[in-house]
Amino acid sequence: MSIAVVTDSTSDLPADLAEKHGISVIPLNVHIEDETFLDGVTISADEMYERLPNSKVIPTTSAPSVGSYVELYEELAKTHDEIISIHLSSKLSLTYNSAVNAVAEMGESSTRISVVDTQQASMALGWIAVRAAEAISDGASLDEATALAKNLSERAVFIGMVDTLTYLVRGGRIGKAQGFVGSLLRVRPILTLRDGEAHPVERARNRKKGIGRLKALVAEYAPLEKLAVLYTTDKADAGEIANDVAEFAPDGFATVVQLGPVVGNYLGPGTLGLGLIKAESG
Amino acid sequence: MQNSTDAGDTTGAMLLVSMIRATAKAIEVNRDTINALNVFPVPDGDTGTNMMLTLRSVVDDIGDDASGTIGEVAKRMARAALLGARGNSGLILAQFFKGLSESLGTTDGEPLLRGTSFAKSLRIAATNSYKAVPNPVEGTMLTVYRECADVAEASAAKNGSFENVLSAVAASSLETVRRTPQLLPVLAEAEVVDSGGFGFAVMLDGALRALNGEEPAARVVEVPMPGGTKFSGSVKADFIDASEEIDWGYCTVFAIQAEDLDLDKIRAHMDQLGRSPIVDGTDGIAKVHVHMEDPGLALSAGIEYGQISNIEIANMDEQTAGWASARRGDATSPPVATLAAPDIAVVAVAAGDGLTDLIISTGLGATSVVEGGDTMNPSVAELLAAVNAAPSKKVILLPNNKNVVAAAQQVPDLTGKDVRVVPTRSVQTGVAALLAFNMGLSLDQNEKAMNEVAGEVGEGRVCQASRDVTIYGHEIKAGMTFATFDDDIVTVGRDPLHVLIKLIEERSDGAEIVTVYIGETVTPEQAETTKKTLEDKFSDFDIEVVHGGQPHYDYLIAVE
Numbered sequence: 001m002s003i004a005v006v007t008d009s010t011s012d013l014p015a016d017l018a019e020k021h022g023i024s025v026i027p028l029n030v031h032i033e034d035e036t037f038l039d040g041v042t043i044s045a046d047e048m049y050e051r052l053p054n055s056k057v058i059p060t061t062s063a064p065s066v067g068s069y070v071e072l073y074e075e076l077a078k079t080h081d082e083i084i085s086i087h088l089s090s091k092l093s094l095t096y097n098s099a100v101n102a103v104a105e106m107g108e109s110s111t112r113i114s115v116v117d118t119q120q121a122s123m124a125l126g127w128i129a130v131r132a133a134e135a136i137s138d139g140a141s142l143d144e145a146t147a148l149a150k151n152l153s154e155r156a157v158f159i160g161m162v163d164t165l166t167y168l169v170r171g172g173r174i175g176k177a178q179g180f181v182g183s184l185l186r187v188r189p190i191l192t193l194r195d196g197e198a199h200p201v202e203r204a205r206n207r208k209k210g211i212g213r214l215k216a217l218v219a220e221y222a223p224l225e226k227l228a229v230l231y232t233t234d235k236a237d238a239g240e241i242a243n244d245v246a247e248f249a250p251d252g253f254a255t256v257v258q259l260g261p262v263v264g265n266y267l268g269p270g271t272l273g274l275g276l277i278k279a280e281s282g
Numbered sequence: 283m284q285n286s287t288d289a290g291d292t293t294g295a296m297l298l299v300s301m302i303r304a305t306a307k308a309i310e311v312n313r314d315t316i317n318a319l320n321v322f323p324v325p326d327g328d329t330g331t332n333m334m335l336t337l338r339s340v341v342d343d344i345g346d347d348a349s350g351t352i353g354e355v356a357k358r359m360a361r362a363a364l365l366g367a368r369g370n371s372g373l374i375l376a377q378f379f380k381g382l383s384e385s386l387g388t389t390d391g392e393p394l395l396r397g398t399s400f401a402k403s404l405r406i407a408a409t410n411s412y413k414a415v416p417n418p419v420e421g422t423m424l425t426v427y428r429e430c431a432d433v434a435e436a437s438a439a440k441n442g443s444f445e446n447v448l449s450a451v452a453a454s455s456l457e458t459v460r461r462t463p464q465l466l467p468v469l470a471e472a473e474v475v476d477s478g479g480f481g482f483a484v485m486l487d488g489a490l491r492a493l494n495g496e497e498p499a500a501r502v503v504e505v506p507m508p509g510g511t512k513f514s515g516s517v518k519a520d521f522i523d524a525s526e527e528i529d530w531g532y533c534t535v536f537a538i539q540a541e542d543l544d545l546d547k548i549r550a551h552m553d554q555l556g557r558s559p560i561v562d563g564t565d566g567i568a569k570v571h572v573h574m575e576d577p578g579l580a581l582s583a584g585i586e587y588g589q590i591s592n593i594e595i596a597n598m599d600e601q602t603a604g605w606a607s608a609r610r611g612d613a614t615s616p617p618v619a620t621l622a623a624p625d626i627a628v629v630a631v632a633a634g635d636g637l638t639d640l641i642i643s644t645g646l647g648a649t650s651v652v653e654g655g656d657t658m659n660p661s662v663a664e665l666l667a668a669v670n671a672a673p674s675k676k677v678i679l680l681p682n683n684k685n686v687v688a689a690a691q692q693v694p695d696l697t698g699k700d701v702r703v704v705p706t707r708s709v710q711t712g713v714a715a716l717l718a719f720n721m722g723l724s725l726d727q728n729e730k731a732m733n734e735v736a737g738e739v740g741e742g743r744v745c746q747a748s749r750d751v752t753i754y755g756h757e758i759k760a761g762m763t764f765a766t767f768d769d770d771i772v773t774v775g776r777d778p779l780h781v782l783i784k785l786i787e788e789r790s791d792g793a794e795i796v797t798v799y800i801g802e803t804v805t806p807e808q809a810e811t812t813k814k815t816l817e818d819k820f821s822d823f824d825i826e827v828v829h830g831g832q833p834h835y836d837y838l839i840a841v842e
Contacts, residue, residue: 029368031328036335036368060328066373067365094370101373105364179646179721184639185797186826187717203717205842206795206824 009039011126021133048261063094069102089196119196123275124158163270230273306337307500308488319477329477332368339366353387381407397447401434421466423478460506540588578650581671624648627672636831682712710840740841799830
């Protein structure tokens with residue numbers, strides 16, 4: 001019995017990690033004026049962030065179509081008996097819904113497909129897919145891998161410190177962080193995903209203090225099973241954070257990951273963040 | 283039937299293709315209008331674009347090749363629509379093609395296109411669509427599909443030909459769209475009809491004109507607005523402008539209970555304080571609804587008439603800010619949400635328009651301001667009234683002046699509310715503490731976090747001596763400007779900006795950020811100069827210069 005692992009491009013999973021664990025990544029779509037790009041495939045993160053502040057028409061994004069899921073699942077079914085498909089919070093996108101519709105569309109089939117709504121995004125989602133793939137290569141069944149992914153969803157944490165809330169507001173994803181909007185002072189909002197939508201954590205008075213808080217949050221969440229430091233445009237800052245929190249990372253090494261075009265469209269240039277999985281307590 | 287009798291088109295496939303091409307063209311022609319109508323579920327103005335891209339993928343896939351039976355062509359279309367579906371509207375549109383593929387040409391020897399099979403396809407589209415979206419809502423494309431299916435079935439049952447059925451459906455779809463605001467309140471508020479539903483009606487119009495051979499098949503379709511009014515071309519101006527009114531403030535609703543309430547008097551009072559007051563009541567209860575910049579004022583006024591309860595405060599600035607900026611940028615805005623009464627409220631003392639705005643904007647929609655400062659310390663009674671009026675039983679009180687701390691510390695014993703005083707000795711420290719205020723924390727945790735921040739802030743001021751004075755043991759001549767920091771005098775000079783620079787230079791060791799609040803005595807031109815000078819001069823730490831509007835002090839600074 002072989003089981004294929006699928007996630008979507010909002011996992012921000014680096015290509016080498018996806019390849020190492022045999023994870024298929026289905027891209028969301030990015031719409032800039034009349035052009036449509038495949039997230040991370042036909043538009044790179046750097047291209048996106050270059051265009052973002054200057055684009056007159058604000059880029060929008062959309063879930064992978066039901067049809068593209070069906071194509072991917074049918075392709076994987078040729079070489080696998082079962083599929084686990086692990087996705088972005090259904091509160092933020094139709095990506096999960098589209099996968100569920102694709103499974104319904106395929107109807108009775110010999111391939112069992114389990115679709116998981118992680119209520120997470122970015123590497124908090126990416127690590128869940130990696131852990132599921134690891135468990136499957138250690139012999140976990142589809143049901144076991146699904147149960148694990150759901151359990152990991154509870155322990156996965158996404159943290160983002162944005163330069164401005166503008167991108168979240170204009171993208172309609174501000175969620176419960178609404179109260180942070182409108183301050184006449186320049187502050188750095190730090191946000192998380194709770195129950196699948198944006199939630200305020202705290203406000204840092206400036207970037208330097210915010211970076212200090214991100215490091216402190218890593219220590220607060222430790223011990224950890226997985227840790228990535230995230231950035232949209234400032235790789236050096238992410239690298240510095242990763243160095244300083246390495247002691248809390250499993251194997252003493254925090255992975256530095258760039259946020260992809262879709263996730264970045266809602267957080268904006270200058271964002272720094274964390275994607276981690278807390279160790280199981282007890 | 284004109285086109286459908288084309289010699290080579292033995293199954294109606296070519297007619298179907300020409301009609302679908304016309305629907306795509308029709309959406310393209312009306313796309314901007316459809317985008318402009320889009321307020322639900324997320325007002326991101328892309329329904330027309332999504333429908334256009336979805337239809338384009340169908341048209342491109344078919345290309346010039348209309349070979350095969352009508353059933354085969356419809357199946358190819360359904361697959362292309364599903365593959366190319368964009369957004370919610372595209373997904374629902376794909377169900378229309380699925381309906382066609384499951385009902386057209388399914389019987390051998392069936393005539394080209396029949397009314398009954400078209401009716402069946404609409405029914406399949408409606409039924410599938412309700413299943414395809416996570417939360418089916420009436421007043422959308424779903425309603426339009428369903429009612430089109432009803433009309434089509436009725437028309438087909440009367441032996442309606444395909445032309446008759448399509449013609450009946452095209453007309454009725456516009457009437458269904460006209461009624462969507464009755465079914466979905468957000469449409470009525472924005473004075474629009476459903477964008478996706480209108481898009482579908484536009485498609486039917488294009489298809490019907492193509493069938494009848496009218497040129498051009500795609501035309502501008504007038505938006506069917508309720509009551510026969512005309513669509514203005516954008517969401518209701520009030521709906522957008524609302525957010526641009528700086529003083530839109532808070533929608534404040536509460537009840538007053540007392541014997542012998544004078545409703546007229548309360549109404550007149552509220553009218554003085556805020557805008558659009560509605561005051562109504564019976565039997566010792568008055569319900570007040572008023573739009574206020576400072577909801578605390580309305581609540582304080584209410585207390586004069588009796589016990590107040592059932593307080594609901596919604597921050598309309600925050601609700602509408604995203605919307606308006608989005609309209610300006612033609613983009614997505616957050617769904618409008620009503621903020622519930624906060625679990626914890628903050629009452630802060632401040633003087634100056636800038637500081638008041640700053641505190642309210644930073645106070646998470648839970649903060650009110652009591653006017654006061656150095657020369658006008660608020661009384662215990664004023665602080666108590668503000669605490670009692672605050673929209674929560676848990677209140678954090680920021681005295682923001684060392685001469686107000688003692689009065690503030692009286693308040694907890696005088697009220698039934700759980701009040702914590704964070705003894706902020708200056709307004710600049712109070713603002714820093716307020717930034718640590720967090721709805722995710724308990725009252726104890728907030729008190730602790732705000733105290734910690736307050737303890738770490740260095741506070742400085744720059745002011746001019748109006749007469750000869752002695753400050754912290756230093757004699758200062760009238761007209762001179764001096765700077766103090768915490769409880770020290772730092773420097774004396776003639777020019778306030780030089781004094782300010784000296785103050786920052788001497789007291790910014792290890793600072794990460796210095797905030798400068800510009801007072802009411804400083805002219806806007808001077809303020810610009812100050813801002814530029816400071817930003818150029820200091821680079822070891824961040825510097826933020828804001829309008830404080832405080833009396834007496836040219837500049838206040840916070841060093842963190």
